[in-house]
Amino acid sequence: MDATIVGRTYPPAPPHEVTEPSVRAFVEATGGRYDGGPAPATYPIVPAFDAMMGFLEAEALDLSRIVHGEQRFAHERPVVPGDVLTVALTVATLRQIGGNDIIGTTSQVTDAAGALVCTGAATLVHRAGA
Amino acid sequence: MTTPIESGDLAPRTFTITRADLVAYAQASGDHNPIHQDEDVARSVGLPGVIAHGMYTLALAARYVEEQAGGRGGVASIGAKFTKPVVVPAEGVDVTVAGVVEDDGTIAVTVTCDGVSVLGRCRATLRA
Numbered sequence: 001m002d003a004t005i006v007g008r009t010y011p012p013a014p015p016h017e018v019t020e021p022s023v024r025a026f027v028e029a030t031g032g033r034y035d036g037g038p039a040p041a042t043y044p045i046v047p048a049f050d051a052m053m054g055f056l057e058a059e060a061l062d063l064s065r066i067v068h069g070e071q072r073f074a075h076e077r078p079v080v081p082g083d084v085l086t087v088a089l090t091v092a093t094l095r096q097i098g099g100n101d102i103i104g105t106t107s108q109v110t111d112a113a114g115a116l117v118c119t120g121a122a123t124l125v126h127r128a129g130a
Numbered sequence: 131m132t133t134p135i136e137s138g139d140l141a142p143r144t145f146t147i148t149r150a151d152l153v154a155y156a157q158a159s160g161d162h163n164p165i166h167q168d169e170d171v172a173r174s175v176g177l178p179g180v181i182a183h184g185m186y187t188l189a190l191a192a193r194y195v196e197e198q199a200g201g202r203g204g205v206a207s208i209g210a211k212f213t214k215p216v217v218v219p220a221e222g223v224d225v226t227v228a229g230v231v232e233d234d235g236t237i238a239v240t241v242t243c244d245g246v247s248v249l250g251r252c253r254a255t256l257r258a
Contacts, residue, residue, distance in 0.1 A: 022158070029154035030189045031145055038203030041192040041254075045185050049160050063163055064175065068184045070250075072209025075257075078202070121209070 001101045009090040016047035018083040038078035048120045051087035069123035084112040099128035142228035184212035191239045194227040195254045206257045211250035
């Protein structure tokens with residue numbers, strides 16, 4: 001990968017509609033109970049993962065070579081059912097270590113009104129080809 | 131929605147992760163990478179077996195913090211490095227989550243599996 005991708009922002013995936021069933025499925029998969037209300041703090045990975053897939057596709061990178069190295073979320077407000085979330089992913093940093101690409105991404109998660117809901121920061125390790 | 135937590139150690143909790151949980155999480159999250167579901171695929175890429183999504187483990191850390199804080203919606207930030215894979219055998223595996231509330235209110239979370247820490251620098255903060 002070359003450094004020209006740093007600073008590039010990728011076209012957003014289709015908006016993600018947060019629903020009670022979508023939050024319940026997420027909560028129950030991690031053993032919890034959901035009776036309505038805010039989504040868990042890591043729920044924004046759902047649209048953020050879509051955005052990451054769009055980035056991988058745009059750069060012709062293979063998911064099977066990607067290792068998720070780090071993930072952080074900073075929340076402006078809780079995500080709640082009814083939110084329609086759009087994620088814009090930007091490549092923030094790129095380093096090469098041992099033939100692997102260490103890609104730092106930031107994802108801005110905004111609501112239907114365009115207001116920032118949360119920011120995700122992910123480190124993706126793209127393993128060198130065999 | 132959330133209750134303030136005082137400085138000091140939080141009681142640890144143990145959660146069991148099963149392969150059925152990982153299948154449900156793949157559906158809920160959209161991450162269908164087969165290394166989290168298929169033993170043969172996981173071994174073919176050099177893993178010891180099916181591993182949990184890093185985000186699954188981080189979701190358990192978030193669940194722990196949210197339960198300590200008295201409900202969802204109060205986390206201002208959370209994150210971690212995924213330092214060690216959590217191998218999930220057919221019979222499932224236990225992970226233990228613990229936390230220490232630092233003087234500035236930051237919650238330092240540890241997640242261990244078989245006594246080995248699997249997340250690096252897992253930190254959460256609550257909304258003021």
